[in-house]
Amino acid sequence: MSFGTRSRAVLACAGILGLTLAAAVSPAIAAARTPTVPHDLFNGRQSCSTDADRPTHLWAGTGLDVEGIPGTTDATDNSLVTAEYRVWPVVDPSSITTIRRNAIPGIEALATLPAAALTDGQTYAWQAQTVADGTASDWSATCYVTIDNTRPATTPTISSANYQQDVSNPGGAPAEFTLSANGDDDVSGFEYAWQQPLPIAGIANIGDHGIPRFVDPYSNPTYFMRADSPGGSATLSLVPPNGSGPKTLWVRSLDRAFNASEITSYMFFVGPTAPSVTPAVSSPEFGEPTEFTLRPAPGLQSTNPVVSYTVQTIGGQTYGESVEVTAEADGTAEVQLTLDGIYGEALQVTSRSANGWVSDAGRWSSTYDTTPTVVSDAYPENGSGGGVGVPGSFTFTPKVKDVVSYTYSVNGDPEATVTAGDDHSASIDWTPASDGFHDLQVYATTSAGTQLAPYDYYFTVN
Template sequence: MRTSPRAHARVALAAGAGLTLALLVPGAAGAATGTPNVPTDLYNAYQPCATDPNAPLVVAGRGSGVTVEGIPRHTSPSAYYLTEQFRYWPVADPTQIATVERTWSTPGYEATADLPGLVDGSTYAWQARTVDPSNGAASDWTASCYVLADDTFPSQPPTVVSPNYPEDRSSQGGAPIHLELGSNGVSDIVGFQYSWNGVFSVSGADIGEHGIPHYNDPFDGPRSAVRADTLGGTASVDLMPPSPSWIQDLYVRSVDRAMNPSPTYHYRFRINVDAPKITKLSNAPYGKPATFKFTPDAGVQAASPVVSYTITRFGSDDPVVLPAEPSGVATTTLSLAPGETMTVSSLSANGWTSQRNWWRDETDTTTTVTSAQFPANTSSPAAPGSFHFAPKTETSQIASYTYAFGWSDAPTTVPAGKKGELDVTWTPPYSGWYYLVVHATTKDGVQLADTYYWFGVN
């Protein structure tokens, strides 16, 4: 069992709260007057006690046993510490009574103890009473609560079937995965838990005022479990994959009345490529806004209309959400630098998120370098020479070139000619191998890709 991080801290069970057959424990300062009252707010395993012997609360009794609790009470406001005793016995043999107690209990607040030694498959009754350790006075015992110890785990994993996303097959995406879950012959299954990462939620409680637990039923709240239609029965559920991956892994296990889990069933299926189509409608110059059209996958659109697209640009942590038209199509104007990448996914009205499509401006923005005196990858005689720089495309947009001969040479920037080209004269200072690195810059200040030109001088 767990308690919520929001829960008030519960005082740890004292070392003296172990198993004992003593009914009275003197010694703690208590009330000089007044009488102890019968405990109230009885809980076991953080759930309200069951008072019907024919319908006991089914709990796991292994380990330290079942946690029981109740609020000790006293008629005197000067009673600072009380002892709460718990006695329990197997219903099949009421003579086998054992008693545990919690000393130094605070009046008006839940006091806890553990009932150890419960036998798997046996039903037990338990009661509580308040004892005043200052004078040995004791209240009446409460009415009995009943628990059935169940330490046997389900022997079989559940059966898992999906008609629209069959196991180990590829299917069209766009609709929730419909799952049919079965108990696989295990008679005491109450429900099923599922997870996309193999980590399952566990039952527990939030602790409220006066230490009263508020049990968190795993079948209530956020969907991570579904109750079976009958004990040992079946259930169905519709789920959305949490991520738009091609391969989807779902983990399912069944649980019995004591929340003992079965072996886990690993259900794997695949989703066909369902990313939207990206079309560039305008051939804008370098760095200028261009119009893009996003078209939904036909199968996704048929399952549920696409309502928006999420656009993520490489290096940006702020995706842009673009509403779609009723047809599922959307258009937008974007300014992407040469070589910049963006991804686009669609969101449908039913919550389905498609896989991502990638788009990259593959325009070659390197510079064409030619030299009659110093051909590329060739060693030539030492003499003055020239290099001609020209862009691959969009010559009218080139404003300048920046170049350097080798890593130790300071970069030089020279304006481009009217046609976006440039001739550079150069005299080699020594013989050896050189590399020329050059890039163009557009009139809008966009730096284009570097070009490396290797050559040798005799």
């Protein structure tokens, strides 16, 4: 487990701290600076507690990080000073452990109290002072820490009032969960997510002068919630991930030091909530504006009214683009789309309810044949005819509207384009230079510049 993670960037100054200064401080300067009491005291990246009745609870399995900002009365002098820390058990003030480290005035001086000097479950007091040129400042205020290296012994239990475990439940509403510590008063809160691994609790960002900025995990209700009392419970209202099918909520308990219990889970099933997608005509034509009606899944509107839809097109000229459509009071909506996928097009539609629920996707699709029709009397398709030097005429006609030209190539030769006539068809004359198998590939282009699907016309020259 990793708790109280500290940005490694702030430790870059550690190498500086171990260096011997090349320039010695003159006696006049040394005499002018007086060490000051360290301030901005932190332990485990959290602000120190000066209340003996409310110590900070911290994991210290590899030692306890303590820090403060040492300084002197000379704000312009950056000569190294010594940050000195002493710690003792509250029950035995005479048993003092002292550690020292070189430090830059005005910068947090982090030191680690050895794990061997700290007993799990024991409360300790610690102080800091600055030592400069053989003179020590007063000791700082006393900070109080309780060492907690033991994770909660019990896993939480999970129940839901509206999504029963291991069965299919109607979708559309946030899942209401109750997490319980079952009376384990070591538990102060819970962590949860729809996927693993769960986030790390109790991280800290580092600000100016190396000052930690502790991030209280319970400030993020997406993943964390305090128990209503030690060993108590918490209630959650969570929208499951999109779509129907199985969903799993992963949960673990946290103590005051953010030690985590074993992870437990709650699996349930969400029934289908996909909207229906119905075109105004049974077989929409390529390139023609078509109106679609969107309707909520049966039963969804009466319990969790739909307020909007997201419509995504797949296979058209604007592949993957989506539009938002506002629903009427009855949950339905109308949207007009021009289908221009040269092989076909599909719509993927999700509904959103007023409570934030996003349904699984409803789908509609259609296929189109936008290839041109090719006809030749001299050289029939998939047959043989003509001969070397015998000219043949090939006529192209469209299967869709608004075709303005045809582009063709024989046997992979450079492409050529012929303009369509008023009836949107075109003809070419071609004379073979060799016998045998030939391939004429041709595609049409619309007035909008859309290149339609190509067609391969195979024939044999006698």
